[in-house]
Amino acid sequence: MISFLSFLCLVFFLCLLTTAISGELSFYTPKETFFIDCGASHDYKAADGWNWIGDNHSKFFLKENGGASTTSSAPVDSSNNTPLFATARLSHSKFTYRFPVLAGTKFIRLHFYQSSYGAFHRSKASFSVKTDGHTFLSNFNVSLAADALDSPIISKEFVINFKEDQLLNIVFNPSDRIGDAHSFINGIEIVPMPDNLYYTAQDGGFKFIGQQNSFFVETDHARKCIPTKRRWKSLSPTDDTACSVLGMRR
Numbered sequence: 001m002i003s004f005l006s007f008l009c010l011v012f013f014l015c016l017l018t019t020a021i022s023g024e025l026s027f028y029t030p031k032e033t034f035f036i037d038c039g040a041s042h043d044y045k046a047a048d049g050w051n052w053i054g055d056n057h058s059k060f061f062l063k064e065n066g067g068a069s070t071t072s073s074a075p076v077d078s079s080n081n082t083p084l085f086a087t088a089r090l091s092h093s094k095f096t097y098r099f100p101v102l103a104g105t106k107f108i109r110l111h112f113y114q115s116s117y118g119a120f121h122r123s124k125a126s127f128s129v130k131t132d133g134h135t136f137l138s139n140f141n142v143s144l145a146a147d148a149l150d151s152p153i154i155s156k157e158f159v160i161n162f163k164e165d166q167l168l169n170i171v172f173n174p175s176d177r178i179g180d181a182h183s184f185i186n187g188i189e190i191v192p193m194p195d196n197l198y199y200t201a202q203d204g205g206f207k208f209i210g211q212q213n214s215f216f217v218e219t220d221h222a223r224k225c226i227p228t229k230r231r232w233k234s235l236s237p238t239d240d241t242a243c244s245v246l247g248m249r250r
Contacts (some may be wrong), residue, residue, distance in 0.1 A: 002210070007118075012191035014230060021126040022027050024058060031102060031192060032101065032102055032192060033050070033189075033190065033191050033192075034053075034060065034061060034063060034099055034164050034189070034190040034191075035050050035051060035052045035053060035187075035188075035190075036053055036055050036058060036061075036097065036187060036188040036189075037055065037083065037084055037087065037088065037186075037187055037202040038055050038061075038071075038084070038088060038089040038185045038188065039054075039055065039056070039071035039072065039073075039087030039088045039089040039090075039185055040052075040055065040056060040071075040083070041056040041057065042054050042055030046083075046084070047054055048168035052084065052187070054085070055089060055097075056071065059091070059099045060096075060097050060098060061089070061097055062101055063188055064091065064093060064094070064095045064096075066184060067091065067092060067093040068091070068093075069088055069089055069090060069093070069095045070089075070091065071087055071088065071089055071090070072087065072088055072090060072117035072118050072120065073086060073087055073117075073231065074086055074087065074113055074115050074117065074186075075115055075116075075169065078185055078236070079165065082084060084111060084186060084187045085111070085113040085153065085186050085187075087186070087211045088113065088117055088184045088185065088186045088238060089093055089184060089185055090117055090120050090182055090183070090184040091172070091174070091179070091183060091184075092174055092180065092182045093174070094171060094172065094173040094174070094183075095171075095172055095183070095190060096169055096170065096171045096172070097118075097169070097170045098167055098168070098169050098170075099157075099167065099170075099190060100167055100168075101162050101166070101167070101168045101190070101192075102162075102192065103162055103163055103164045103165075103166070104161070104192055105156070105159060105160070105161045105162075105192065105193040105194070105195070106160055106162060106190055106191065106192055106193065107154070107158075107159055107160075107189075107190070107191045107193050108136075108157070108158045108159070108160065108168075108170075108188070108189065108190050108191075108194075109155055109157045109158075109189040110129065110136070110137075110155065110156045110157075110158075110170075110185060110187075110188060111153070111154075111155055111185070111187035111188070111189075112142045112146075112153070112154040112155070112156075112184070112185065112186055113152055113153055113154075113186045114142045114143050114145075114152050114153075114154065115152065117184065120182050120184065122142070122143040123143055124140055124178060124179065124180055124181050124182055125141065125142040125175070125181075125182060125183070125184055126141040126142075126175040126181070127139075127140060127172055127173055127174045127179045127181065127183030127184075128140065128173050128175065128183075129156075129167060129169055129170065129171070129172055129173075129183075130168055130170075130171045130174075131160065131169055131171070132166075132167075132168075132171070136158050137156060139175045139177055142184075154223050155231070157174045159193065168190070170188065172184075172185060
């Protein structure tokens with residue numbers, strides 16, 4: 001059983017940690033944000049206040065290899081009641097989104113609504129998602145993931161650090177393990193984060209019990225957020241993963 005002194009020490013540590021985090025993040029205002037509604041022709045403002053840009057007229061949808069991508073409307077049902085999941089961009093070939101991001105740490109969230117989109121059958125949605133130097137998803141089958149979670153909506157979240165004058169290229173490439181495979185995406189979010197929230201400060205580091213050397217979380221590693229089973233809903237900034245962690249102001 002934990003002693004009373006140990007309990008007091010634990011409470012004191014948690015209070016210090018909470019104070020340190022709230023002091024740094026409570027007034028954090030992002031310098032840049034990207035909210036891309038893939039396959040859409042029009043912009044819209046979501047209930048949570050974020051402005052989503054339709055990629056049909058966006059400068060961020062940049063490059064296609066081997067064949068043109070297409071856009072499609074999603075079948076309407078009770079689980080698909082937000083504009084974000086009304087359209088998708090799909091292709092049997094590689095395609096790329098490019099973002100001119102500022103230096104620092106970025107939170108990236110990819111949205112997928114599993115469905116058959118016209119001739120693109122749901123079972124063939126198997127693909128990889130990569131950036132320069134990092135693989136976010138490899139041979140990712142959206143329908144299998146959705147069936148496992150018992151939800152047609154899948155969100156994948158990542159954290160990655162960028163240097164000065166570095167571009168963020170998000171590349172979608174159909175798998176070569178399934179015939180006639182395709183990749184698709186419904187929405188992309190990119191939000192900056194405080195640099196030392198997921199990565200160790202240069203003068204920081206920490207030690208494990210019984211070890212002499214300090215441990216650092218280096219900025220050249222991408223971080224994948226642990227997935228949770230959740231039903232999609234329009235989230236307020238206090239409920240959203242990124243906003244609640246960052247104490248973010250719009």
